[in-house]
Amino acid sequence: MADALREQQLRMAGHIRDPQANPPPPGIDARRLAVYRQLFFGNLQSLLAGSFPVLHASLAATHWQALCEDFYANHRCQTPLFTEVGGEWVGYLQGRTDQPGWVAELAHYEWVETALLLSDAAEPEHDPEGNLLEGVPVLSSLALPLAYAWPVSHIGPQHLPAAASAEPTLLLAHRGAGHKVTFSRLAPLAHALLASLQAQPLSGREHLAALAEAVGVAPAAIQAPGLALLLSLKAQGVVLGSRWG
Template sequence: MAETLREQQLQLARHIRDPQRNAPPPGIEARRLAVYRQLFLGNVQSLLAASFPVLRASLADSQWHELTERFYADYRCQTPLFTELAGEFVAFLEQRGTDAPAWAAELAHYEWVETALSLSDSREPAHDPQGDLLEGVPLLSSLAWPLAYAWPVSDLGPGHLPGQPPEQPTLLLARRGDDQQVHFARLAPLAHALLESVRDRQLSGREHLQALAEAIGADPEPILRQGLALLQALHAQGVVLGTRNLCATHRRQHSSAPRETPR
């Protein structure tokens, strides 16, 4: 009896998720099944529309319904939390094979960032707020995210949907400030590359800047001067928290690691 009930529940769930490919359970009239489907799918679509207002407004109704119905039918979320549904939808759009416009995944990610940073409860590791940013290992705040997009996501909307991405990427810094609001700012290529390097590798400030100079084939001295001034400005803004509390041995191990080319 229990196994029969379980199979009926699974059959009902499959049909509600995707009625085109799954037959309804016997004994339930179609009108009732349609009500169930509208309740479940409608809730998901409402949550997604609230999380992605610009994306929703930029898509035709048919595109939006097709995307959200396919997400509901085919994508297997890795979390039961409604607050993380938007991130799951971004992952769905980033998969190959969706019929969404080429800019849709990046626009969705850009909109999701604000929600993710607003809800973040991450804790900063131990650090020295007054550490030497050039000789020490700079620490990027976990609430400051350097972002790079092929599409001009901050300008996209119903009145501006270009057919091709521009030649230059859109480089941004998203951060949650002391006012608990999420702010976006444009970044120059050097600033973006430096922030990505600080985020991804535990090197001294000097080593980050020397690696960047080497990557672009520039004289390291001007890069060191500009980079140190940039680190100090970012520290004043709270984007760079200070330097990591690392023992000398640990620092040397990271310093001797092979260098990666900044993205």
Template sequence: MHKVLHDQLMSLARHVRAPQDNPPPPGIEARRLAVYRQLFFGNVESLLAGAFPVLRASLGAHSWRRLVESFYAGYRCRTPLFTEISGEFVDYLAEGGSEALALPPWSVELAHYEWVEAALLLSDRREPAHDPEGDLLDGVPLLSGLAWPLAYEWPVSEIGPGYRPEEAPEQPTLLLARRGADLKVHFARLAPLAHGLLESVQGRYCSGRQHLAGLAQAIGVEPDDILSQGLALLETLRAQGVVLGTRAGRAV
């Protein structure tokens, strides 16, 4: 690209992203530049407003606009896909965007909670080979890639314009998000044991018996004390499609 044209385009792009910090390129009337700014910013703001309706309503119009303007002007997305901008927005908040704007401390987790639904709806993940009737105790349980155990410090499922907590509760909010056969995303609260088991199955390649032994050690009981309860939970999760069955191969 010719250097003059390149410089003109970069000047225009910088001005459109952050007009308060970058002078307009020469030769373009202010009215046309305003149209460009509103068009590009409006598209991004509309996309994010649709993806994060609760966060937008909870922050209020002024704080929401400041947040989107900051993201739009200063963050460099790593994807050109519109469907993935909401994930980039969550990354921006997690990397310090919420702190820079002094947003409520629950903003990052609320944004992530809202993003999860879209991420699962749009996921094209294919499940690996498995045995749906496998032994969940001696085999290696396989968690569906469309079932995510989640843990939040803040009560994200309750936050909204009418409830903006100032302090996090003592107990975390433990949830399971999953895309069902109806192609809808469902959220359910989890007991600590169920959440711990799902996280273990998600992160470790070992038998169901080993998963339960690890949980027993973590809570200070003997493995036999939770074996029957843990097996019943695994079977329930298999019936719900959260646990698909067992992986091919043997546990190590």
């Protein structure tokens, strides 16, 4: 009995996801199932449109509809939480290599704000007065350095780029005081430093030496502006201090 019920439930779910590929289970009127599909799919579309308003407005209605239907029918979410469906949508679009490159990047850009707003990540342990050059600088868990091939902050219904930018769009997303998320443009050095802080626990001096080697200059040439940058990031709450010890 239990197996039969489970089979019926699976067939019903398959039909609601994709009625063209999955016939309804026996004994259930397809018209009634259509009501369920309209309810469930409509809720999903509303959720995605509200979470990704610029992407929604930038795609033709038929294009948006087709993506939503394919996502609903074929993507298997790894979370039951509505608040995390946006991240699943971003992952789905990143796998759709048949789409214009800006589609997945714009979705990620829009999702970052929601992810930071909802984040309950605790800040890592740190010494707020620690030496940022000799110690290991600690990056806030609510600060994300971002790099995009497309000009995501300028894409909209009236501006759909035909090709990626000559230079990457480098941004910092940060949730600061008042639970407010801000995006700011980053110079290449600032982005490289933040990405390095995010990737590995080195002293500030070691981070700057690695950056100097990457751009082919002597470490001394980058140390003063690098330290000034670290101090500025600390004043903004992006860098918290250094590790204890």
